[in-house]
Amino acid sequence: MPGLAPYAADPARSRGRLHGPPAPTEVRGPRDAFQRDRDRIIHSISFRRLRHKTQVFVAPDGDHFRVRLTHSLEVAQIGRTIARALGLNEDLTEALCLAHDIGHPPFGHAGEDALQAAMRPVGGFDHNAHTLRTLTRIDSPYPTHPGLNLSWETLEGLAKHNGPLRRLSWAMADIDAAWPLELESWPSLEAQVAAIADDIAYDNHDIDDGVRAGLLTLDQVLGEPLVAESWDGVRCNYPDLPAPVLLGELVREQIGRMVNDVLAESRRRLAEAAPLSVEAVRAAGRPLIGFSDGMGVQEKALTRFMYANLYHHPQQLEIAAKARQIVGGLAEAYAADPALLPDHWRAMLPPDEPARMRHIGDFIAGMTDRFAISRYIEHVGPIAIAEGF
Template identity: 50%
Template structure:
């Protein structure tokens, strides 16, 4: 039985384009399924998490990361009596707007788009599910429910301080909010908040695992980290002499479990300590209701600081960042200078563009939608260089 503050399909706020309800699936199940079957979701298979896609089959991609986030989110949502299907839909969609080469590609594209309003991957996700996916006869996008769209738009918290004030809001969010009010001044549902912190849990855990596998740091380097060190100590006490790979897995799954348990316990106390007769009360309460404890949050900051220094800014990773940044910096101006280089199916839309800003957003849509592999191949064809081999 779900809690009174859970989002219910029966009280969902509907879709921008009304549709007949399914006889077999709730509206949130349909949202989840449409996300899974989208082209953007499939492309996540070849979009980087930290390592460029070609570097190895064992490292996380945006697709495997999104699946892991959804699994964590389902567990937490179920434990808190929330709507698991809505939570999963938001979790699966949260990275659809990422560029090739992860945050490196996003930083490069944002810099190029700065004269035209910038680029934000979260806003791009909304643009994808409301406009760029074009498979249905009666509408562009996936026509997701309001509840899922607001979770995508503001799972990290309110976007603006007052209703109607969209100053400084990424273009895609402001554009859609003008036709379908997502209440950007309020918090998202508890389900969306679960999806957001499940993202933190997943990447903190798997980046430790991928960093170890890549040799960027060792078990001895992380022995003093909070949560991590005690997890290794417990494994060594229970299983002395365990082989290194099993030892690593046993320790990191304990790290995973510690984060999940803390989030459930802290959030349950926040929810039970408040007056939340329905889901809207969660949105309007003025504070998050899904949170880590203060102690664990401080420990996670230490882990993040370690990962930032030893993984995200490691010399090997920074070298690759510089190279793939050049890919985006080369491709974007080429398409701006000669839009005929874009695929044929984009040409009709190009003909109807009003100004340079509209063209820039179209080019950004195309570049952002590329996988690592496609961006590298296209760059090699256009420039005659293999940037990962040549370093130019």
Template identity: 50%
Template sequence: MRAPYASDPKTARGRRFAEEESGFRSSFQRDRDRIIHASAFRRLKHKTQVFVEHEGDYFRTRLTHSIEVAQVARTIAGALGLNQELTEGVALAHDLGHTPFGHTGEDALDLLMKPYGGFDHNAQAVRIVTSLERHYAEFDGLNLTWETLEGIAKHNGPVLGELPYALADYNAEHDLELHSHASAEAQVAALADDIAYNNHDLHDGLRAGLFDEDAICALPIVGACFEVVDKKYPGLDPIRRRHEALRRVFGVMVSDVIDTSSALLAASQATSVEDIRHHGAPVIRFSDAVWADLKVIRAFLFTRMYRAPSVVKMREKVTVVVNDLFPLFMSDPLLLPERWHEDLKGCDTETAVARKVSDYISGMTDRYALEQHARLFAK
């Protein structure tokens, strides 16, 4: 049964450009479907999660990560009586704005864009779904509902202070009330992201040989899950043992969010989604104990995986790619594909050109960025 504080598509605030609604899909279902069919969503298949896309077929990419986040988010939303379609849509869209090469590419592009307003992948996701996707006859972007846009913009909490330009530009025309918290559905998407990457990065790190089972068995939550598996299935094949243990880690985190958030929602006495937005604190959370454990796991992953010598070496290599491409396109914007030239005609300042170049580079997949760099800088 749907909770009273769940988002209801029947009372949604609508779309920026009025459309006739579907007779068999809710507005949030249509949002989810439009995100799945977006070009930017397909490109996530070839964008880095931790390992550059070509380094192995079994490592997570931004696409598989986003699908895992959406699956976790739907589970939690269903257990809490929230709208699963809205939750899923926000979860699927949360990484649309990522550059090639993951956070490494974003760091490099943000530094290059500092004179022009910087770069932020969350804000870029809003820019993509409101402007850069151009497939519909009557509008640019995907014309998503206000609720889905709100969730993409502030699923990590209120956006205060100086806004990234990509978000400020849109918000000036269509107020997303960035000062408040997002719906409970969007908050679920944010926590599902934490759950997914904490789990699958352990799995990918093991597969990459950056650490072994003995190392992660010393971690909170993880070690206990391996003990349960070893007791129930003594002598289990190592690959099955790993999978059985890590899926239990997933279960611990999901159950904790459901139990903790159920209590917080009850204590909030919220009777509407507006009560959630103006509650003053998140209503979807881990317990303090599990959050403390996750900090230990994250510190381990930071040291043993994200800063592993092989990963750092690849980070240095791909940073050069972004650092080379940006100034080249700034010096000669017509090197961008022909379909970008019409947009460039309206760029009457260096900042405007830089933001178009940023749009182009941030939209690249890992392999396309590497191919273009090899072509343009061939010796």
């Protein structure tokens, strides 16, 4: 690909796929390995289901609130911008951004907590490992092999985009045993970009949704130094406009400041480390993409603010408790009576533990919010979820 830096991932040097390519490949268009990965993800059932999975609000009624799908698209936009500016592979970056949340169960982190508790006797549940499990085992559109058959580089980036893994869940260990992903090294720069693009997206877009939902006020968020500095820039450009109409401009200003900080800091780190290949990036022993020290401190403070005031808002905690009840209740119901599973899933049910309960966990993790609610009402009993989000 023209314009790639020497430390970028090169599709021509990909380590390939676990299963052979479909034939005839020429019919499928002039795409390289990472472009095919991105397209396979976009066309997958698991990606489509993200439109009805929680980002911040459970089963949101409002058309303007974000869900996992729109969040993933926004992460991809930020990731592509950073990748292009640094001479990295945009297609691999986009694939990683689009797929990074595919393993989330219904109801976000509340659903994950409940599924982790239900599956603790058989090794627990981790959404990142389940992303790999979904893409390599469960979502299987091809006639000759399971999974989407993504390239090694995409699977590696998804496995460790947040850094090296030294303690593996059963699911991640199973994936790594089938095709070792060098989990103790740092991932490609494209994966590191996907991770920080995720942080930038939810830091800012969750503020937008929180204020629009009435759970945060603009005055509250302006108490955070990072937000206050961005607000000063917005006010300088639009001194005569009322504050409420400038929320979108505040979010755009802050995303721009954070992206520019990442670019400046990452260029500094790359100049210092001087990696001449993606292998040198993996061997660097530290992340080469990141915020500056000052921005990092402010970003962590903002994250703490969001947990205290939005994610742990009393109204959110009330709904999260219902979400845990739904996921936990479904796990208990299916474990007690596997005949409740759909025919396809019941036909594949392993006879013994721990595979049996892990199979049930796979089914529940793939549910959307609204499907989980409907299954709970059908199999367990009535439950009221507050409307408005």
